[in-house]
Amino acid sequence: MKNFALIGAAGYIAPRHMKAIKETGNTLVAALDKYDGIGIMDSHFPDAHFFTEFERFDRFIDKFHRDSDQRIEYIAIASPNYLHDSHIRFALKSGAHAICEKPLVLNPHNIDQLKVIEEETGKKVYTILQLRLHDSIIALKEKIAKELTENPNKVYDIDLTYLTSRGRWYFMSWKGDVAKSGGIASNIGVHFFDMLSWIFGPVEENIVHIKQPDTNAGYLKLKNARVRWFLSVNYDYIPDEIKATGSRTYRNITVDNDTFEFSEGFTDLHTISYKHILEGYGFGLDDARHSIEIVSAIRKLEPIGLNGTYHPFCEKVGNA
Structure with a gap:
């Protein structure tokens, strides 16, 4: 049984980490969140220590091994994205491995700095890239790899x-x-970009067509793929036939006009991710790099509007 701590216990994704810790036969010793309505912990680890102030959490982590002759071996991080880098550093310097939600960090240079701290501390940074563990996506990767063996271009x-x-x-x-x-x-979008670059190779061209607070869209040329992408949190852009079902989410990927279906099979991917990490096969800093480079570049690029090769949903935004 390994001892875990959790930073960011109140968010949407935190219960998946609690569930993964429990289902892999481990224990959550302490959790931190500035919001204190964490009733979900009663379903997983009611005896875990809980803190709303980082300073008291820091002190507990430091004292734990002195008082109990045990260590916090892993610190899971599900805090807001901009705090990931700092919280990973804290985990490593506290003598624990870090397991961090996506996006691992916001910029590639953060990865370079974390690699130095890994070397200094001897501890590892793992990231949750759960789509790489989805059965349908693994099957797609194997199919594409076989086809590229026969036709590399x-x-x-x-x-x-x-x-x-x-x-x-x-x-x-x-x-x-x-x-x-x-x-x-x-x-x-970062986990989709990770999945695509994992299967179809590194980026050769990155263009942004739309960049609005609720919508990003663009074009990626990967080594073996031309990708038109559209990401939004705006309900208005969901197709009418999907709205008619009562759904507020629409996920679709087509490969050479064939729809790739992977709507199911997400329930246990965090637990599977934790099993891989505990067995020594987790995804580390280098695995996350391509997707972080993609989204960091998108953040800095100026949108060119509806020019060139753009996703058809971009016209919904143009007409809004």
């Missing part, structure tokens, strides 16, 4: 469309602040 045409509706609260929270979330591409 093949270039696929891909459309990535992801809409996940958010209310007005979103733009009043840290998620609506580009400096804190990294913007739409970082906050809701």
Whole structure:
């Protein structure tokens, strides 16, 4: 049984980390969040120590091994995106491995600095890249790899469309602040960019067509793919037939006009991620680099409007 701590216990994704810690046979010793309505902890680790102030949490982590002759071996991080880098550093310097939610950090230079701290501390940084563990996506990667063995110069045409509706609260929270979330591409798209570059190779061209607070869209040329992508939290852009079902989310990926279906199979991916990490096979800093480079570049690029090769949903924004 390994001892875990959790930074960011009140957010949407935190219960998946609690569940993963429990289902892998480990224990949550302490958790931190400035919000104190964490009733969900009763379902997982009611005896865990809880802190709303970082300073007291820091002191507890430091004292724990002195008082109990045990260590906090892993610190899971599900805090706001802009704090990931700082909280990873804290974990490593506290003698623990870090398990961090996506996006791992906001900029590639943060990865370079964390590699230095890994060397100094002898501890590892792991990131949650759960789409790489999805059965359908693994099957797609194997299919594409086989086809590229037969035809290494093949270039696929891909459309990535992801809409996940958010209310007005979103733009009043840290998620609506580009400096804190990294913007739409970082906050809701980074794992898709990771998956695509993992399967189709590194980026050769990166163009942004639309960059608005609720919507990003652009074009990526990967080594073996041309990708038109559209990401939004605006309900208005969801297709009418999807709205008619009552759904507020639309996820679609086409590969050479064939729809790639992967709507199911997400329930246990955090637990599977934790199993991989505990077995020594987790995804580290270098695994996260390509996707962080992509979203960091998107953040800095100027949108060119509806010119060139753009996603068809861009016209919805133009007509809004």
